[in-house]
Amino acid sequence: MAKRVTKLQQLATAGPAATSGRATQTLCTEYLAYLRGECHLAANTIAAYGNDMRRFVAWVDQRSLADLKVQDLSSYVGTLQEENLAPSSISRNVVAVRTFFKFLQLEGIVTDNPADLIATQKMWQRMPGVLTTRQVNDFLSSPKKYDKYWQRDVAMLEVLYATGCRASEVCTLRVRDLSMPQKHLRCEGKGGKQRMVPLGGRAIVAIQRYLEDLRGELAAKSPHPPEELFLSRSGRPIDRVQLWRLVKMYAARVGIDDKISPHSLRHSFATHLLAGGADLRLVQEMLGHASIQTTQIYTHVEHSRLKKVHTQFHPRA
Incomplete structure (x- = not known):
C-alpha cells in the first residue's frame, strides 16, 4: 500500500501535466486496484469499470484531470450518447468516473469532484426485453x-x-x-x-x-x-x-x-x-x-x- 501511495503522491506533486496522457492511465490502473483491494467489488463489476475507464482515458487524452470542469464531463456524456450506448451503460460510465474522482480526492490529487454534478439517466428509460x-x-x-x-x-x-x-x-x-x-x-x-x-x-x-x-x-x-x-x-x-x-x-x-x-x-x-x-x-x-x-x-x-x-x-x- 505504501508503494502505491508514494507513486500517486509523485503524480500529484508533479503538476497538471502529470495527470495527462500515460499518467492518467496509471491513475486509472491504481483506481481499479483500489476497487479490487479496498472496496472488494466483484470481478465482473471491476471488469465493467475497467472498460468504462479505458473509454474515459481515450477521451481525456492530454487534458489535465485537475482542470476538468462539469461542462467538460457533460461533453463526455454527450460523446457516450453519440456512440448509441444504452442509458444503463451511460449511467454506469458516469458512476465509474464519479468514483474515480472521489478516489483522486482521497489521494489528494484533485480537490473537487466535478462528476458529482453529472446526472445519470434513469434506468427505466430503456425498457428491458420481456418474454410473454x-x-x-x-x-x-x-x-x-x-x-x-x-x-x-x-x-x-x-x-x-x-x-x-x-x-x-x-x-x-x-x-x-x-x-x-x-x-x-x-x-x-x-x-x-x-x-x-x-x-x-x-x-x-x-x-x-x-x-x-x-x-x-x-x-x-x-x-x-x-x-x-x-x-x-x-x-x-x-x-x-x-x-x-x-x-x-x-x-x-x-x-x-x-x-x-x-x-x-x-x-x-x-x-x-x-x-x-x-x-x-x-x-x-x-x-x-x-x-x-x-x-x-x-x-x-x-x-x-x-x-x-x-x-x-x-x-x-
Missing part, C-alpha cells in the same frame, strides 16, 4: 432429446427463469448450494452477497434429472472434482459465454427475437411476478438488488405492457 408467458413456455421446452446435453440445458434454462438469477450466478452455482427438500437454492450475487431463492417444481425435476443422468458423466472428464452444478462437455464449469450461446441457440429454434439473452429471463421473471401481484420488496430480495429503485424498473415495464393492452382492446382508448 407463452414465449417462455416455448423457450423452456426447446431443448430436445436429440441435443447431446439436453438434460443440462433444460435444467439451466429452468433455473434462469425460476430464480431470476444472473448468468454469472447460475454459472457459479454449486451442487451444495441446492436444497431440494426445502425447494430453494443459495446464490452469491454482486459484492459476494448471498441470498436464498425459491425453486419451482419444474426446475427441481429438471435439476434432479440432470444430476442423475448426466452430471456425473461430465464431472468424470475433469482432472479435479468440480463443485459447480453446471458443467461443460470437458467437465469444467460452464461460463457466461457458453450460457449466452445456448440461450441464443434455443431462442432461435423457437423463433424468438435474437436479442434475447440470459438477462432476458431475469427481466421476465421479475415482470411476471409483479404482474401476478407479487410485493415489490419481495421481488427486490429475490433479485438481490441493493436498492428498491433498481427493482422499480419492472413496474415501469409492466405499466407499459398494460398501456399497450388498454390501447389495443379498450373501445375508447
Whole structure:
C-alpha cells in the first residue's frame, strides 16, 4: 500500500501535466486496484469499470484531470450518447468516473469532484426485453432429446427463469448450494452477497434429472472434482459465454427475437411476478438488488405492457 501511495503522491506533486496522457492511465490502473483491494467489488463489476475507464482515458487524452470542469464531463456524456450506448451503460460510465474522482480526492490529487454534478439517466428509460408467458413456455421446452446435453440445458434454462438469477450466478452455482427438500437454492450475487431463492417444481425435476443422468458423466472428464452444478462437455464449469450461446441457440429454434439473452429471463421473471401481484420488496430480495429503485424498473415495464393492452382492446382508448 505504501508503494502505491508514494507513486500517486509523485503524480500529484508533479503538476497538471502529470495527470495527462500515460499518467492518467496509471491513475486509472491504481483506481481499479483500489476497487479490487479496498472496496472488494466483484470481478465482473471491476471488469465493467475497467472498460468504462479505458473509454474515459481515450477521451481525456492530454487534458489535465485537475482542470476538468462539469461542462467538460457533460461533453463526455454527450460523446457516450453519440456512440448509441444504452442509458444503463451511460449511467454506469458516469458512476465509474464519479468514483474515480472521489478516489483522486482521497489521494489528494484533485480537490473537487466535478462528476458529482453529472446526472445519470434513469434506468427505466430503456425498457428491458420481456418474454410473454407463452414465449417462455416455448423457450423452456426447446431443448430436445436429440441435443447431446439436453438434460443440462433444460435444467439451466429452468433455473434462469425460476430464480431470476444472473448468468454469472447460475454459472457459479454449486451442487451444495441446492436444497431440494426445502425447494430453494443459495446464490452469491454482486459484492459476494448471498441470498436464498425459491425453486419451482419444474426446475427441481429438471435439476434432479440432470444430476442423475448426466452430471456425473461430465464431472468424470475433469482432472479435479468440480463443485459447480453446471458443467461443460470437458467437465469444467460452464461460463457466461457458453450460457449466452445456448440461450441464443434455443431462442432461435423457437423463433424468438435474437436479442434475447440470459438477462432476458431475469427481466421476465421479475415482470411476471409483479404482474401476478407479487410485493415489490419481495421481488427486490429475490433479485438481490441493493436498492428498491433498481427493482422499480419492472413496474415501469409492466405499466407499459398494460398501456399497450388498454390501447389495443379498450373501445375508447
